[in-house]
Amino acid sequence: MQSTRHENRTADPEDSGSLLIDIVDDEREIGELLAKTLASYRFRSRIFTSAFSALDGFEQERPALVVIDLGLPDMDGMELINRLRAAAPVAIIVLSGRSHTGDRIMGLELGADDYIVKPFDPREVVARIRSVLRRSGLLDTQIQTVSGTQKARFANWVFDPHSMRLISPSGQESDVSTGEAALLEILLRSPKRVLSRDYLLDHGGSDDSLDRSIDVRISRIRKKLSKESDKPLIRTVYGSGYMLTASVEWTE
Amino acid sequence: MQSTRHENRTADPEDSGSLLIDIVDDEREIGELLAKTLASYRFRSRIFTSAFSALDGFEQERPALVVIDLGLPDMDGMELINRLRAAAPVAIIVLSGRSHTGDRIMGLELGADDYIVKPFDPREVVARIRSVLRRSGLLDTQIQTVSGTQKARFANWVFDPHSMRLISPSGQESDVSTGEAALLEILLRSPKRVLSRDYLLDHGGSDDSLDRSIDVRISRIRKKLSKESDKPLIRTVYGSGYMLTASVEWTE
DNA sequence: GCCAATTGTTTCGAATTGTTTCAGCGGCGA
DNA sequence: TCGCCGCTGAAACAATTCGAAACAATTGGC
Numbered sequence A, B: 001m002q003s004t005r006h007e008n009r010t011a012d013p014e015d016s017g018s019l020l021i022d023i024v025d026d027e028r029e030i031g032e033l034l035a036k037t038l039a040s041y042r043f044r045s046r047i048f049t050s051a052f053s054a055l056d057g058f059e060q061e062r063p064a065l066v067v068i069d070l071g072l073p074d075m076d077g078m079e080l081i082n083r084l085r086a087a088a089p090v091a092i093i094v095l096s097g098r099s100h101t102g103d104r105i106m107g108l109e110l111g112a113d114d115y116i117v118k119p120f121d122p123r124e125v126v127a128r129i130r131s132v133l134r135r136s137g138l139l140d141t142q143i144q145t146v147s148g149t150q151k152a153r154f155a156n157w158v159f160d161p162h163s164m165r166l167i168s169p170s171g172q173e174s175d176v177s178t179g180e181a182a183l184l185e186i187l188l189r190s191p192k193r194v195l196s197r198d199y200l201l202d203h204g205g206s207d208d209s210l211d212r213s214i215d216v217r218i219s220r221i222r223k224k225l226s227k228e229s230d231k232p233l234i235r236t237v238y239g240s241g242y243m244l245t246a247s248v249e250w251t252e
Numbered sequence C: 001g002c003c004a005a006t007t008g009t010t011t012c013g014a015a016t017t018g019t020t021t022c023a024g025c026g027g028c029g030a
Numbered sequence D: 001t002c003g004c005c006g007c008t009g010a011a012a013c014a015a016t017t018c019g020a021a022a023c024a025a026t027t028g029g030c
Helices: A028-040 A051-060 A077-087 A103-109 A122-135 A143-148 A178-189 A197-203 A212-226 B028-040 B051-060 B077-087 B103-109 B122-135 B178-189 B197-203 B212-226
Strands: A020-024 A044-048 A065-069 A091-096 A114-117 A151-154 A157-160 A165-167 A173-175 A234-237 A241-244 A248-251 B020-024 B044-048 B065-069 B091-096 B114-117 B151-154 B157-160 B165-167 B173-175 B194-196 B234-237 B241-244 B248-251
Touching (some): A028 A044, A028 A122, A028 B077, A091 A122, A178 A241, A197 A212, A212 A234, B020 B051, B028 B122, B044 B051, B065 B077, B077 B091, B114 B197, B194 B197, B197 B241
Parallel strands (some): B020 B065, B065 B091, B091 B114
Antiparallel strands (some): A151 A157, A151 A248, A157 A165, A234 A241, B151 B157, B165 B173, B194 B241
16 A cells, blocks of 8 residues: 555644644645645644545544545545544545536535535635534634634625624624525635636535526625615626625634 | 746845745746836745746745746646645736637636736736735735725726726716726726737737727727717727827826 | 425526628828 | 728627526425
């Protein structure tokens, strides 16, 4: 077995509260750079470039969550997920290169808690990891509850993707549905950039649908955002996609 | 690996506020020309002539933005973008020699923040760099951070390319479409210079079209500019292209 | 099962953009 | 100056794309 394991403690070992994240990806660069981003969020992480080494590491110390690339050389990613799931109730996030096919559904039905399509923004991955951990109750709701849920502030609005609650400039609260919240969060994580419909489909939590479904979701979000209307916050870029025009600040 | 790296600190190292820009281009002259222009705007810059050396440099010190030429010898430019994007939320601007094809879309969907076609005016590149940095919130527009958007003032008109809004001398506001805004911005960034139709096509944001489409866009812009008519602001240069005759001042 | 909420699909009209066409103009040489 | 020829402007036309609304399918609670 030529599997090489790179142990990579990226956070202060004294920080006993920090959670361990395993990354399984045969492309070492992606793993290391993901680990680096995780470190800046005070997560510990280990990088494995093969499924077997990941299983070894899993025996030695159980991580709180495993990020798995489906394109592993030595074992079908699905089988790895099954083995981990059989060993312990661990949270799993799947990475995949393919976009909106049945892939996503397969990944989720196999027990993965979330599914991310490449290429991805590492900040988005960390956000999903935190989200899954929060749902699993693993993310400290003690110190972290105050800081636990990230909120986005933009143009006097506040959006809390976890509670899916939107607070208008005048302070009025309203709920957004799951799909709308997912799409809005993607826009808020890459503000002032044009995002194509494909990208929004892949990263916005929608499974199998045509391009135009994004239009409808955008329209529904716009309607809620325009109730207390400033200028339109989501701009259409003809022939390209959509762009959130406001600047966004994420606060814990 | 025969990659040679040229480290090129072009600004005062004591100027801790200056941002670091990485330039990745196998044509050294182009890189140095860009670096020189960047220096006059008080940016620090490094020049890399290969993808691997750029990744090395990225490990040692993270730049605020990377300018990447897609025609690299040792690695597909797209892959380099993916690796950088996976590593950290760094801003990326893509240079490409090919003009109006689907290339532009690919570059942008890969996560690049902007896309510039060669040959380019280095001042335009710097303007785009500043624009991207401002969007990313990295450029200290100390006082003006609130507004954040650059505006062009010319002949008593004001144009805000970000909001795509045009303000007439009498103060009346009107919206311009995406394509018209792109073309108008190119003209405003190189005023009093004749710009060929090819140049305007490549840098004006339109992908696949004939020369004459520029004529129509010019015509539509002229119509909006002439509603409050001074002398014609866009002059036709017979056999060459178009020229904006007014002087332009860009303000933050 | 029934009802409500959510979400995707379809449809139609409007907006945006590119292409074609033609008349008029500019440049240039006889 | 005259006439030719390529270039440009304007308008009409065509092709995409997008927004809004209506409709249908799915989900989930009771």
